[in-house]
Structure formats: C-alpha cells, structure tokens
Amino acid sequence: MTLEIIGISVLWLFLFGYVIVASIDFGAGFFNAYSLFRGKQHILTRIIQRYLSPVWEVTNVFLVFFFVGIVGFFPKTAYYYGTILLVPASIAVVLLAIRGSYYAFTTYGGLRQKRWTYLYGLSGLFIPASLSIVLTISEGGFVSEGSAGLELDYWALFTSPLTWSIVVLSLAAVLYISAVFLTWYANKANDEPATELLRKYALIWAVPAIVTATGIIVELRDHNPEHFSRLMDLWWLFGISFILFAGTVYLIWKREMYGLAFGLLAGQFLVAFFAYGISHYPYLLYPYLTIYDGFTNEAMAIALIIAFIAGLGLLLPSLYLLLRLFLFNKDYVQGKRDDHA
Amino acid sequence: MGNEESVFFSRVLTELTLSFHIIYATIGVGIPLMIMIAQWVGIKKQDEHYILLARRWTRGFVITVAVGVVTGTAIGLQLSLLWPNFMELAGNVIALPLFMETFAFFFEAIFLGIYLYTWDRFENQKKHMLLLIPVAIGSSFSAIFITIVNAFMNAPQGFDIVNGQLVNINPILAMFTPAMPTKVAHVLSTAYMTSAFVLASIGAFRLLKGSNHIYHKKALLLTMKIGLIFSIATAVIGDFSGKYLAEYQPEKLAAAEWHFETKEGAPLMLYGVLEDGEVKYAIKIPYALSILAHSNPNAEVIGLDQFPEDEIPPLYIHYLFDLMVTIGMWMTALSLIYVLGTWFKMRFVKSKWFRWLIVLGGPLSIIAIEAGWWFAEVGRQPWILRGIMRTEDAATSSGQVDLMLLLFAGLYLVLAIGSIIVLTRMFRKNPVEQELADRELEKEGELR
Numbered sequence: 171m172t173l174e175i176i177g178i179s180v181l182w183l184f185l186f187g188y189v190i191v192a193s194i195d196f197g198a199g200f201f202n203a204y205s206l207f208r209g210k211q212h213i214l215t216r217i218i219q220r221y222l223s224p225v226w227e228v229t230n231v232f233l234v235f236f237f238v239g240i241v242g243f244f245p246k247t248a249y250y251y252g253t254i255l256l257v258p259a260s261i262a263v264v265l266l267a268i269r270g271s272y273y274a275f276t277t278y279g280g281l282r283q284k285r286w287t288y289l290y291g292l293s294g295l296f297i298p299a300s301l302s303i304v305l306t307i308s309e310g311g312f313v314s315e316g317s318a319g320l321e322l323d324y325w326a327l328f329t330s331p332l333t334w335s336i337v338v339l340s341l342a343a344v345l346y347i348s349a350v351f352l353t354w355y356a357n358k359a360n361d362e363p364a365t366e367l368l369r370k371y372a373l374i375w376a377v378p379a380i381v382t383a384t385g386i387i388v389e390l391r392d393h394n395p396e397h398f399s400r401l402m403d404l405w406w407l408f409g410i411s412f413i414l415f416a417g418t419v420y421l422i423w424k425r426e427m428y429g430l431a432f433g434l435l436a437g438q439f440l441v442a443f444f445a446y447g448i449s450h451y452p453y454l455l456y457p458y459l460t461i462y463d464g465f466t467n468e469a470m471a472i473a474l475i476i477a478f479i480a481g482l483g484l485l486l487p488s489l490y491l492l493l494r495l496f497l498f499n500k501d502y503v504q505g506k507r508d509d510h511a
Numbered sequence: 512m513g514n515e516e517s518v519f520f521s522r523v524l525t526e527l528t529l530s531f532h533i534i535y536a537t538i539g540v541g542i543p544l545m546i547m548i549a550q551w552v553g554i555k556k557q558d559e560h561y562i563l564l565a566r567r568w569t570r571g572f573v574i575t576v577a578v579g580v581v582t583g584t585a586i587g588l589q590l591s592l593l594w595p596n597f598m599e600l601a602g603n604v605i606a607l608p609l610f611m612e613t614f615a616f617f618f619e620a621i622f623l624g625i626y627l628y629t630w631d632r633f634e635n636q637k638k639h640m641l642l643l644i645p646v647a648i649g650s651s652f653s654a655i656f657i658t659i660v661n662a663f664m665n666a667p668q669g670f671d672i673v674n675g676q677l678v679n680i681n682p683i684l685a686m687f688t689p690a691m692p693t694k695v696a697h698v699l700s701t702a703y704m705t706s707a708f709v710l711a712s713i714g715a716f717r718l719l720k721g722s723n724h725i726y727h728k729k730a731l732l733l734t735m736k737i738g739l740i741f742s743i744a745t746a747v748i749g750d751f752s753g754k755y756l757a758e759y760q761p762e763k764l765a766a767a768e769w770h771f772e773t774k775e776g777a778p779l780m781l782y783g784v785l786e787d788g789e790v791k792y793a794i795k796i797p798y799a800l801s802i803l804a805h806s807n808p809n810a811e812v813i814g815l816d817q818f819p820e821d822e823i824p825p826l827y828i829h830y831l832f833d834l835m836v837t838i839g840m841w842m843t844a845l846s847l848i849y850v851l852g853t854w855f856k857m858r859f860v861k862s863k864w865f866r867w868l869i870v871l872g873g874p875l876s877i878i879a880i881e882a883g884w885w886f887a888e889v890g891r892q893p894w895i896l897r898g899i900m901r902t903e904d905a906a907t908s909s910g911q912v913d914l915m916l917l918l919f920a921g922l923y924l925v926l927a928i929g930s931i932i933v934l935t936r937m938f939r940k941n942p943v944e945q946e947l948a949d950r951e952l953e954k955e956g957e958l959r
Binding site: 225227228230231233234235237238239241242243244245246247248249250251252253255256257259260261263264266267268270271272273274275318319320466467469470473474477478481484485488489491492495496502 | 573574576577578580581582583584585587588589591592593594595596598599600601602603604606607609610611612613614616617618620621622623624625628629645677680681682683907908909911912914915918919922925926929930933
C-alpha cells in the first residue's frame with residue numbers, strides 16, 4: 171500500500187463518517203420542522219433534541235478534519251478545488267454557520283420561534299445539496315484551465331442532469347439515513363408514537379434513495395465513460411451494498427431489530443461509498459489531478475500519518491465515552507436524566 | 512474583476528473573518544480555564560457561589576463556542592478558497608499543526624458536550640471538574656497549533672527551494688520556528704488575560720446595575736486577580752517578543768517604532784503622528800528601543816534604511832502597536848490597583864467610577880486583541896510567507912470575491928447580533944438571586 175492510498179483512504183473514511191453523522195443531524199432538523207408544519211411536533215421534538223444536544227458540535231469537526239486533511243495530504247487540491255469552489259463552498263459555509271449557531275441559540279439561549287425551526291430544517295437540505303456539487307465537479311467536464319487560471323462553467327454545471335441527480339441522491343440519502351437512525355433511537359427511548367412515525371419516514375425515503383443512486387451510475391455512462399467502466403468492474407461491491415439495503419428495509423418493515431437495521435444501513439453506505447471512491451481512483455479531479463501528482467512530500471505524509479494514529483488513540487476512547495454517556499445510556503435516552511448546565 | 516481586485520477583496524474578507532473570529536476564539540481559549548479555576552475554588556472552599564459561577568459561565572461559554580466553531584470553519588475553508596497558491600505551498604510544509612489542530616478541537620468538542628450535560632450526574636463534584644481538563648487542554652492546544660502556523664508565516668523554515676521546487680522538507684523544524692515560542696506564549700497569556708477582564712467587566716456591570724450580591728463581588732475579585740497574573744506574564748513575554756523581532760524580523764519592529772535609521776542607543780517613540788516622513792508630537796524615551804531589542808542601551812537597532820522600499824510594511828502599524836501596548840499597561844495597572852485596594856480595604860475600589868473603569872476594561876481588552884492581530888498581520892506585509900511568497904501572488908484568481916465579502920459580512924452581522932441577544936437574554940431572565948433561591952428550594956425538596 172502506498173502512502174497516497176493510505177492518505178486518501180483515511181480521508182475518505184472521515185468523509186464517510188461525516189456523511190453519516192451529518193445526515194442524521196440534517197435529517198433530524200428537517201423532520202423536526204416538518205412535524206411542526208404538520209402539527210405533530212409533540213411526537214418528534216423531544217426525541218430529536220435529546221439526541222442532537224450533546225453531539226452537534228462533533229459533527230462539524232468531521233468536515234473540518236476532511237478539508238484540512240486533504241490539503242495536508244494533497245496540497246494541490248488547495249489550488250484546484252480552492253480556486254473552483256469559492257462560491258459553492260462559501261455558500262455551504264454560510265449555511266453551516268447559520269445552522270450551527272442557531273442550534274446553540276435556540277437550545278441554550280431559549281430563542282424559540284417557528285421561523286427558526288423552519289429555517290433550521292431547510293438549511294439541513296441546502297447544505298448537502300451544495301456540498302454534493304463538489305462530487306459532481308470532481309467528475310470533470312465543468313472546469314477549464316485557461317490563461318486566466320481555472321474557470322468553473324456554472325451554466326454547464328447547473329444544466330447537467332448529473333448535477334441534479336446527485337443533489338436529489340444527497341437529499342434522499344440524508345432523509346433515509348436519518349429516519350432509520352431515529353427509528354432505532356426512538357425505539358430505545360420506548361417512545362412508541364415517535365418510532366412509528368419515523369419508521370414510516372424511513373420506508374418512504376428508502377425508495378428514492380436507491381432509485382437515484384442507480385440512476386447516477388447510468389448517467390455516468392455518458393458523462394464520464396472511464397469512471398463508468400471502472401464502476402462496472404466493481405459491480406459486486408454494489409451488489410453487496412444492495413443486499414445490505416434490502417436487509418435494512420426488511421427489518422424496518424417487520425419492526426424487528428432496529429439496531430441491526432441501522433448497522434446494515436451503515437454497512438450499505440460504507441460499501442457503496444468506498445466502491446465509488448475506489449472507482450474514482452486515481453483521479454481527485456478528472457482529468458487534471460490524480461492522487462499521485464497532487465501528493466505531498468514523503469516526510470510530511472509520514473508525519474501526518476503518525477499524527478493521525480496518535481490522534482485516533484486519543485479520540486476513539488473519548489468518542490466511546492460520549493456514546494456511552496448519552497447514546498447508549500438508558501436513563502438519558504428515555505429522558506429520566508437531564509443534567510444540563 | 513482583475514487580479515488586483517481579487518487580491519484586495521481577498522485581503523478584506525480574510526481580515527473581516529479573522530477580526531470577527533478572534534473575539535470568539537480568544538474567549539473560547541480563555542474561558543475554560545476560568546471555569547476550571549472557579550469550580551476548583553468552589554470545591555476547595557465548599558462555596559456554592561463559585562460553583563454557580565462556573566455553571567453560569569459555562570452556559571454563556573457554549574454560545575460563544577458555537578459562534579467560534581462556525582467562524583473557525585469559515586476561516587479554515589477560506590484559507591484554501593482565497594489563498595489557494597499559499598495553501599498549496601503551506602500544505603507541503605506546515606500541514607502538520609493544522610491537522611493536529613482539528614484533533615485538539617475534536618477532543619475539546621467531545622468533552623465539552625459531556626461536561627455540559629453531566630452537571631449533577633456525579634455525586635462527587637471533583638469528578639465532574641475532571642471532565643473540564645480535556646476541554647481546557649483542547650482549546651489551548653488549538654490556539655497553540657494555529658499560532659504555530661502563523662509563526663511559520665513570519666519566520667518560515669524547515670524547507671529549501673531549489674529551482675522553484677520544494678526540497679528537504681522537515682515538518683518538525685517548520686513547526687518550531689524562532690517566532691514560535693514568543694508568539695504562542697503571547698497568544699495564550701493574552702487569551703487568559705482578556706477572558707478574565709471580560710468576565711470582570713460583566714461582574715462589575717451587574718454590581719453597578721443594582722445587584723449588590725456577594726456572588727458578583729467574589730466573581731470580580733477572582734477574575735481581577737487572574738487578569739493581573741496574566742497581564743504581568745504578558746508584559747514579560749512582550750519583552751521577549753521585542754527581542755525576537757529585532758533578531759528575525761527587524762523590519763517589523765522598525766516600522767512599528769518608526770525607527771528609520773540604523774543606529775546605536777536607539778530611542779523608543781511612543782504615540783505621535785507621521786507628517787511627511789517626520790515624526791511629530793511623539794514621546795521619546797532615550798535608549799529604550801535598544802533595551803527592548805537587545806537588553807543593552809547602546810546596542811545597534813536595524814532601521815528601515817536597510818530594506819528596499821517594496822519590502823517595508825505600512826507605517827500605520829505604529830498606531831496599532833501603541834494601542835495594544837497602552838491598553839495592556841492600563842489593564843495591568845487597573846487590576847493591580849484593584850487587587851491591592853481590596854487587600855488594604857480601600858474604599859475607592861468599590862466606588863462607582865472605579866467599577867465603570869473595570870466595565871470598560873472588557874471591551875478595551877478585546878480592542879487590544881484586535882489591534883495586536885492587525886499589527887501582526889499588516890506588519891508582515893508585503894509577504895504572506897516572509898521572504899518567500901508575496902501576498903499578491905497568493906490570492907485566488909476568481910472574480911467573485913467581492914460578492915463573497917458581502918455574503919460573509921451579512922453572516923457575521925447576523926451572528927454578532929444573535930449572540931449578543933441570546934447572551935443578554937439568557938442572564939437577564941435568570942438572575943443569580945433567582946437561581947440561588949431556586950437551588951435552595953431544590954435542596955430542601957431533596958431533604959424532605
């Protein structure tokens with residue numbers, strides 16, 4: 171295994187972590203707003219607040235970790251993606267900022283207004299949409315390198331069906347992941363009505379999630395044949411992912427073992443995410459940048475990997491403690507304890 | 512938009528983001544230590560008031576952390592978005608501390624969540640306090656790692672450039688630049704100092720606005736003591752910073768001091784204005800610059816005459832430098848008088864006018880932080896990486912920076928207003944007297 175592969179694998183794993191925890195967070199905000207809109211807020215709010223409160227800050231760090239890490243391991247991405255993404259990334263940051271701060275403002279500061287709940291819910295959909303555009307751009311075809319530097323062709327980007335299918339996939343996936351997780355969480359809290367409602371959401375969003383994911387593979391055939399053929403080589407990985415998906419839906423349908431259902435879902439996304447990543451290899455940005463010509467020097471790569479291992483040694487036990495105290499603590503989950511400062 | 516305009520707007524946007532972020536970042540680094548001290552004193556003295564102090568500070572802290580996190584994310588991304596050429600080079604050499612900063616922050620975020628939601632969960636208060644240690648360590652180490660990157664920008668080392676290629680890269684050497692020890696120490700001690708004075712300012716304000724509760728008096732004395740200790744530390748570190756500058760960045764020191772000609776026994780210029788290249792109305796302290804730079808009244812101090820015109824930082828940094836130092840000295844004196852005055856039971860420290868001075872000290876300390884960072888950043892110009900890369904060569908070629916500037920300006924306005932409203936509301940709705948009474952009732956309820 172080369173240093174390049176280790177580097178990109180570590181980053182990809184953290185991005186996967188972000189996709190899962192952020193999806194739960196974004197989806198929760200949306201369901202909360204939606205239930206308020208439908209006058210069913212009493213069912214969901216408590217369970218969602220209970221989950222989000224101690225972990226919201228941690229979510230953001232996964233993202234920061236990814237983009238700091240990628241500039242460290244692949245400094246050329248700073249030049250390529252930094253130049254291209256000024257507008258989309260800035261918009262995403264502004265949305266993330268509003269979302270993060272209003273969460274704190276409303277939860278700890280008592281600023282409770284319907285308006286903010288709606289804004290908060292909607293921002294959770296716009297953020298994945300604007301972030302997923304980066305994946306579309308990485309497929310190539312929207313960036314040109316001229317005398318004035320790199321140029322992003324917004325018109326081509328926003329009229330491409332690929333862009334919009336990836337946006338729809340990101341939204342469907344966010345809502346699906348979130349609904350499955352929250353079903354499990356509500357069930358742990360012995361909250362019957364919330365479990366039922368969330369279970370319904372999970373089943374509804376399972377369909378568009380799998381349909382758009384398949385659709386994107388088909389669209390890539392025209393947009394980026396090279397990537398498409400590499401995807402086809404990995405068909406068996408996508409097959410495994412689909413089986414895991416079917417398992418989740420079955421368990422949710424049968425109202426059985428919600429914890430396992432979420433585990434299968436995490437597996438489904440992990441396999442698909444890595445299959446996509448592997449097929450993208452070696453390109454970071456078609457056709458300009460590969461992980462080999464964008465890579466940092468050896469000394470830095472080794473230093474970063476050592477720092478990463480040391481960091482994990484610190485983080486994993488802490489994360490475990492966090493989960494044990496809140497996510498897997500019966501009294502906390504069921505609302506028997508609230509020791510907020 | 513031409514390249515010149517992109518450079519200009521990139522600089523303005525970065526300055527705006529940093530100026531806004533640094534307020535929350537400074538508080539975010541300093542307050543955990545204050546909470547820890549208050550909780551520790553509370554446990555030691557078995558005094559409910561200090562424990563409640565820690566608890567109320569924590570609540571406010573969460574709000575400032577939230578804004579600090581999101582603006583920190585913004586500057587983290589903006590570095591790559593606005594300065595892609597710089598980050599490409601920096602990524603190769605100084606990525607390690609940036610990477611470690613995310614770990615430090617991760618660590619802090621996890622334990623802050625735990626600390627926040629486990630008040631009263633433990634029988635033993637000490638166990639709960641232990642959870643704060645990783646928060647304080649994480650936040651201080653975040654500051655250390657980021658300052659290391661800034662130190663690198665001022666005194667780059669740990670690599671060579673041969674035919675435009677980076678070679679012999681040593682990430683560890685790049686972290687431990689000559690600028691690093693003084694810069695890191697200065698950032699940390701001023702963060703603690705500023706946080707203490709901001710909290711003191713709030714305590715003094717409550718006392719002026721009618722509440723005469725002993726709780727606020729305890730808070731005031733505690734924070735003024737901490738502020739005094741760290742302002743003395745800051746003054747000592749400041750002296751070392753002067754010596755560092757004289758040795759490694761003489762043009763920055765010379766520009767800050769309006770020291771034009773290289774000479775021995777150089778005087779220090781305080782205040783004054785610059786008219787047609789001449790210093791007027793300045794207070795001249797003989798030999799003081801030589802002492803500051805080399806601890807020797809007769810030592811030679813390099814002046815601006817040794818540098819080409821286009822490598823000299825803007826001369827207005829003199830005002831920023833003076834502003835920072837003046838406020839620092841003023842706060843040291845103010846806290847010293849307060850602590851001594853309380854000690855010897857002098858009455859004027861409890862008078863209205865003196866308390867107003869303490870209230871003023873909070874905003875003044877924040878201004879000093881801003882002036883200090885503007886001085887640090889403008890004083891490095893025209894370089895983004897001193898001697899290696901000019902700021903104008905580092906910026907993005909994108910034409911939409913001006914729009915992004917408006918977008919972010921709007922964001923910061925919303926965040927500033929939001930955090931102020933939420934913080935004032937939070938404490939106004941639940942004054943200390945009320946909370947102490949509630950806790951009394953709660954305890955009685957438990958006993959029955």
